[in-house]
Amino acid sequence: MSIFKTVTTKPWERKGVIGGMRPEGAFDTESERVALSFFLVIATVVFSLFTISYYIRMELPDWQPLSEPAQLWFNTGLLVVSSILFQWARNIVTRGEQKNLHTALIGAGVFAILFIVGQLLTWQSLQSEGLYLSSNPANAFYYVMTGLHAVHLLGGLWVWSKSSIRLVSGSEAKDIKLSVELCTIYWHFLLLVWLVLFALLSNT
Amino acid sequence: MAYVPLADRDAEMEMHHPHSWVGKYVWSQDHKVIAIQYGSIAIFTGVVGLVLSLMFRMQLGFPDTTDFVDPNFYYQAITMHGMIMVVYFLTALFLGGFGNYLVPLMCGARDMVFPFLNMLSVWVFLVSVIILMASFFVGGGPTGAGWTLYPPQTAMEGTPGHDMGIILMLVSLAVFIVAFTMGGLNYVVTILQYRCRGMTMMRLPLSIWGIFVATVLGLFAFPALLVAAIMMLFDTLLGTSFFMPAVMEAGTALDHNGGSPILFQHLFWFFGHPEVYIVALPAFGLVSDVLSVHARKNIFGYRMMVWAIIAIGGLSFIVWAHHMYVSGMNPYFGFFFATTTLIIAVPTALKVYNWVLTLWEGDIRMNVPMYFAIGFIFTFIHGGLTGLFLGNVVIDLPLSDTYFVIAHFHMVMGVSPILVLFAAIYHWYPKATGRMYNEGLAKLHFWLTFLGAYAIYLPMHYLGFLGVPRRYYALGTTDFIPASAQDLNTAITIAALIVGASQILFFINIIGSLKWGKKADPNPWGAASLEWQTPDTPPAHGNWGDELPTVYRWAYDYSVPGAHQDFIPQNTPESEEPTVSDEHFDPDKDQSLADV
Numbered sequence: 001m002s003i004f005k006t007v008t009t010k011p012w013e014r015k016g017v018i019g020g021m022r023p024e025g026a027f028d029t030e031s032e033r034v035a036l037s038f039f040l041v042i043a044t045v046v047f048s049l050f051t052i053s054y055y056i057r058m059e060l061p062d063w064q065p066l067s068e069p070a071q072l073w074f075n076t077g078l079l080v081v082s083s084i085l086f087q088w089a090r091n092i093v094t095r096g097e098q099k100n101l102h103t104a105l106i107g108a109g110v111f112a113i114l115f116i117v118g119q120l121l122t123w124q125s126l127q128s129e130g131l132y133l134s135s136n137p138a139n140a141f142y143y144v145m146t147g148l149h150a151v152h153l154l155g156g157l158w159v160w161s162k163s164s165i166r167l168v169s170g171s172e173a174k175d176i177k178l179s180v181e182l183c184t185i186y187w188h189f190l191l192l193v194w195l196v197l198f199a200l201l202s203n204t
Numbered sequence: 205m206a207y208v209p210l211a212d213r214d215a216e217m218e219m220h221h222p223h224s225w226v227g228k229y230v231w232s233q234d235h236k237v238i239a240i241q242y243g244s245i246a247i248f249t250g251v252v253g254l255v256l257s258l259m260f261r262m263q264l265g266f267p268d269t270t271d272f273v274d275p276n277f278y279y280q281a282i283t284m285h286g287m288i289m290v291v292y293f294l295t296a297l298f299l300g301g302f303g304n305y306l307v308p309l310m311c312g313a314r315d316m317v318f319p320f321l322n323m324l325s326v327w328v329f330l331v332s333v334i335i336l337m338a339s340f341f342v343g344g345g346p347t348g349a350g351w352t353l354y355p356p357q358t359a360m361e362g363t364p365g366h367d368m369g370i371i372l373m374l375v376s377l378a379v380f381i382v383a384f385t386m387g388g389l390n391y392v393v394t395i396l397q398y399r400c401r402g403m404t405m406m407r408l409p410l411s412i413w414g415i416f417v418a419t420v421l422g423l424f425a426f427p428a429l430l431v432a433a434i435m436m437l438f439d440t441l442l443g444t445s446f447f448m449p450a451v452m453e454a455g456t457a458l459d460h461n462g463g464s465p466i467l468f469q470h471l472f473w474f475f476g477h478p479e480v481y482i483v484a485l486p487a488f489g490l491v492s493d494v495l496s497v498h499a500r501k502n503i504f505g506y507r508m509m510v511w512a513i514i515a516i517g518g519l520s521f522i523v524w525a526h527h528m529y530v531s532g533m534n535p536y537f538g539f540f541f542a543t544t545t546l547i548i549a550v551p552t553a554l555k556v557y558n559w560v561l562t563l564w565e566g567d568i569r570m571n572v573p574m575y576f577a578i579g580f581i582f583t584f585i586h587g588g589l590t591g592l593f594l595g596n597v598v599i600d601l602p603l604s605d606t607y608f609v610i611a612h613f614h615m616v617m618g619v620s621p622i623l624v625l626f627a628a629i630y631h632w633y634p635k636a637t638g639r640m641y642n643e644g645l646a647k648l649h650f651w652l653t654f655l656g657a658y659a660i661y662l663p664m665h666y667l668g669f670l671g672v673p674r675r676y677y678a679l680g681t682t683d684f685i686p687a688s689a690q691d692l693n694t695a696i697t698i699a700a701l702i703v704g705a706s707q708i709l710f711f712i713n714i715i716g717s718l719k720w721g722k723k724a725d726p727n728p729w730g731a732a733s734l735e736w737q738t739p740d741t742p743p744a745h746g747n748w749g750d751e752l753p754t755v756y757r758w759a760y761d762y763s764v765p766g767a768h769q770d771f772i773p774q775n776t777p778e779s780e781e782p783t784v785s786d787e788h789f790d791p792d793k794d795q796s797l798a799d800v
Contacts, residue, residue: 007510009406011758012502015778017402031317031397035389038423042385046427049474053431053467057446062462134443137462144438 036182040189043152047193050148051200054141058204066138068202069125075118076198082111083184083191090184093177101173105180108187109160116150138204145197149190156186221745233319234745235304236636241326242300242387249333250293251707256285258704265697267678267690275677276364279348282675283365284340286351287373290479291380292333294621298486299384299422300329302628303391303415305636309735310412312400312753312775314746316390325387332379339365339372347373350675352472355447355465359440361454370440374433381426381433388419400734402755406510407774409733409759410503413510414489417517418482425478425521432471439463469531473524480617481520485513487624488555491577493759494627495559497731498574499566500770502760504558512551519548529597530604538597545595549588556585567763567770571729572646576627579654580620587616590665605675608668611661619657626653626710633714634728638741639721641713649709656703663692732771733759 027034057063085108092101123143133143160183163176222228229237260281263273273281304322308315316322339346348364349357357363358370365373395408395416408416435446439460447468448460488509496503503509525533525541559581568574590612594600603609626649634640671684679685727736739749753775761772 006405007507007514009404011404011406011506012760015757017754017756027396031393034397035318035393038389038392039385042423042427045424046431049428049431049471053435053446053471056467056470057464060462060464062445133438134445134459137445140438140444140446144434148434 030178032178032182036185040186043189043193046148047145047197050141050145051196054145054200054204057137057141060137062137064136064138065204066131066136066142066201068142068198069122071118071122071125072198072202075115075122076194078111078115078118079191079194082108082115083187085111086180086184086187089180093173093180096173098173102167105160105164105167108183109157109164112153112157112160112187116153119146119150122146142201145201149194149197152193153190156183156190159183159186231323233315233323235308235316235319235322236743238322238326239301239304240636242304242329243297243302245326245330245333246293246296246301249288249336250297252337253285253288253293254704254707256281256288258701260285261697261700263677265694265700276345276348278677279350279675280346280364280369283348283351283353284336284346287377288336289618290351290483291377292336294483294617294625295384295422295479296329297625298483298621299391299415299419300326300387302411302486302490303387303419305632306411306735307391307394307415308398309738309743309747310409310733310759311395311398312403312734312748312755313394313398314748314752317393317398318390321386322390325383325390328379328383328386332376332383335372335376335379339369339376342368342372344368352469352476353436354472355436355439355463355468356449356451356460358436359448360451371437374437374440377433378430378437381430384422384426388423391415391419392423400752400755403734403774406507407755407758409489410492410506410509410513411486411489413513414485414487414492417513418485421478421485421517421520422482425475425482428471428475432468432475435471436468466528466531466533469528470525473527474521476527477524478517478520480613481516483617483621485517487580487621488513490628490631491580491624492555492559492562493731493733494573494577494624494631495562496760496762497631497729498569498571498577499563500569500730500762501562501566502758502762504561504564505554506758506760508554509558512555515551516548519544519551523548526595526600529600535597542595542597546592549592549595552588556581556588569729572641572643572650573627573631573729575647575650575654576623576630579650580623580627583615583623583654583657584620587612587614587620591616602671603668605673606668607664607672607674610674611664611668614661614664615657619661623654626650629714631729632735633717634724634741635726635735635738636742637718637721638724639717640724640728641717641721645709645713649706649713652706652709653703656699656706659699660696660703663696667692730769730771732757732761732773734774737773737775 085104089101089104089108092099092104123146126139126142131139133140159179163179163183166176222232228234232238232241259270259273260278262270263278304316307313344365344367346365347353347358347369349366349370353370353373359366363370395412399405399408435444438444439446439448443459445460445463447465448458448463449465450461451458492503492509523541523545525537526545529538529541563578590608594603594609594612630641630646667689670686670689672679672689679689724741726738726741729736734753734755735743737753738744738747754777755774756777757772757774759774761767761774763770764772
């Protein structure tokens with residue numbers, strides 16, 4: 001919709017039904033998709049504020065950079081695979097097919113779970129090196145930001161588990177199309193967030 | 205899934221039809237029941253906030269005569285009063301209460317887009333309130349750090365509630381934000397996607413515009429509070445140093461090192477300032493509708509009103525540091541924020557002019573809601589003008605942390621929104637309950653509240669000019685505060701007690717009228733907007749009976765020349781528009797007809 005056009009109409013001059021059968025100006029798509037878009041903006045705000053806080057905190061004298069474990073590269077790979085599998089599942093449901101859908105959708109979730117497990121193992125290895133949450137501010141940010149990212153992923157996995165259960169219990173591709181599509185968007189978003197976080201954490 | 209035209213998806217939307225009492229009134233997914241649940245919880249916490257304020261006013265008016273208000277409790281009371289009123293009362297009542305009630309009705313929808321999420325929102329909100337209230341009962345009591353929760357004193361030994369109190373407060377805020385996000389997504393998507401046929405964005409009543417923009421602000425501003433709350437929780441619970449600097453406490457160094465308290469202030473006010481408008485914008489919207497209906501005139505400058513709401517919403521994100529002029533920030537930074545702050549006065553003033561011009565030559569009916577709405581114009585102009593003082597760095601510095609600030613923000617975001625809330629409750633009460641309230645009692649309630657509010661806050665401006673600092677348990681003796689300041693404080697406390705007690709009239713009226721009130725007409729004020737055109741009063745589950753309404757005009761067709769009623773409902777088609785035929789219409793003779 002053209003926002004400018006919408007807010008400059010003169011409502012007192014126009015009588016009758018405008019825009020035919022549907023209200024003028026609404027997004028031409030499912031409400032769930034609109035809600036997800038809003039949610040993505042909110043999540044972006046949350047992560048941006050953490051990033052800004054990170055930079056501000058970095059300026060202070062007691063900052064000691066953290067050398068991130070190499071294992072993070074491996075975890076990143078897991079999340080990339082998860083995202084790719086979701087895209088594959090999305091392509092399948094968009095075409096209305098059924099073949100390979102189980103593999104793609106279940107695989108996508110499993111790789112996301114593996115990513116979270118990988119993140120936990122990374123936490124563990126940091127702890128074994130004596131780098132605890134309160135040891136220095138860079139560590140604290142590391143734990144909080146990776147933790148928050150994992151929490152977002154868990155929220156996505158909850159939706160994923162619902163559609164997976166439906167798929168396994170015999171639902172057809174078209175029944176879970178919307179939820180697979182939205183999960184895919186959400187996964188790509190979280191991958192992007194992770195890449196930005198990863199770059200931020202390892203370059204500073 | 206094939207695309208289904210949005211307006212028609214309503215018709216096929218599966219309504220959830222509960223049959224048991226619990227399903228209808230407890231675990232309800234009906235937006236109207238949820239609105240009343242949200243509203244009741246919010247009003248309950250509001251009463252707690254009010255009682256707290258009367259308790260600390262006792263200490264200020266009659267020092268050391270009340271033994272339950274010791275210094276610790278005093279700080280806890282002012283802290284909880286502030287947080288409860290701003291977040292758990294005003295935000296929840298405007299958006300959770302009125303947002304839920306009015307959005308589907310005014311948009312012509314059967315319910316919210318995601319009714320289950322909506323139900324979840326109110327119960328999660330209740331959990332957040334329970335967590336907040338629990339802090340009164342834990343060891344050490346609630347936090348007494350001031351409602352802004354500035355570190356490091358939130359976590360210091362000398363601050364009451366520095367252990368469990370602050371943790372419960374932060375957890376409660378985080379839970380509240382989750383509840384708000386669930387509700388907020390619902391309001392926004394419902395307004396965008398579930399309007400009925402013919403209801404364009406620019407045909408929406410201003411109430412919906414106010415709620416819409418306020419919700420968007422909330423969705424983008426609350427994350428800042430969430431981020432701040434998470435980091436502060438880590439600081440208090442797990443020993444990190446996001447905000448906590450190296451600090452000595454009673455001779456021993458705490459484990460914290462190097463954190464930035466100013467960072468917290470930035471995050472807090474990045475939420476805190478939009479929060480003012482999260483409360484104010486719905487109030488602006490609701491009061492516009494009340495004024496227009498009871499003045500029997502279309503709202504003056506509808507489009508400007510919408511643009512102003514959007515502009516205020518946008519600008520509210522770039523003014524936050526005017527709360528921090530005394531934090532030691534760069535003066536150029538302060539200059540920038542002073543400028544943006546003064547710019548925001550432009551759209552705000554524009555709205556005030558438009559309200560006054562709506563009244564101009566209107567056929568004003570002095571019904572109860574109109575009393576409160578006009579009262580709001582007074583208090584809002586008053587509070588707005590003192591905002592111009594405080595927005596300027598050089599004037600703010602001496603007035604900072606004095607009673608002048610208290611007076612300013614209570615007038616502008618305490619009294620003003622609450623007058624609108626009363627206006628709105630008295631305005632929509634007949635529709636929501638199907639009963640009328642006692643007008644005399646309501647008018648008495650208005651005069652006591654309105655004049656009482658002035659009796660409380662007008663003298664505070666003067667105390668502020670004297671330099672009386674806010675948040676002090678006792679003033680002690682100083683050279684610059686005359687002894688007579690205490691007399692003023694005593695008078696303020698007496699006024700506050702009277703205003704507090706007069707709210708009992710409101711509750712008697714609202715609750716008593718449910719049983720004894722006259723049966724209300726479906727549209728007692730002759731309003732044109734959609735919520736008054738429902739087939740049932742109060743609206744039944746699903747709102748619109750068998751068929752969704754279709755909208756043919758904007759919400760402000762009042763006193764249209766030639767029309768034989770002085771309002772034309774939004775769902776009246778042009779062909780059925782009741783008009784007096786042109787050749788016979790004589791404005792003088794038919795005036796009485798036009799007034800019906």
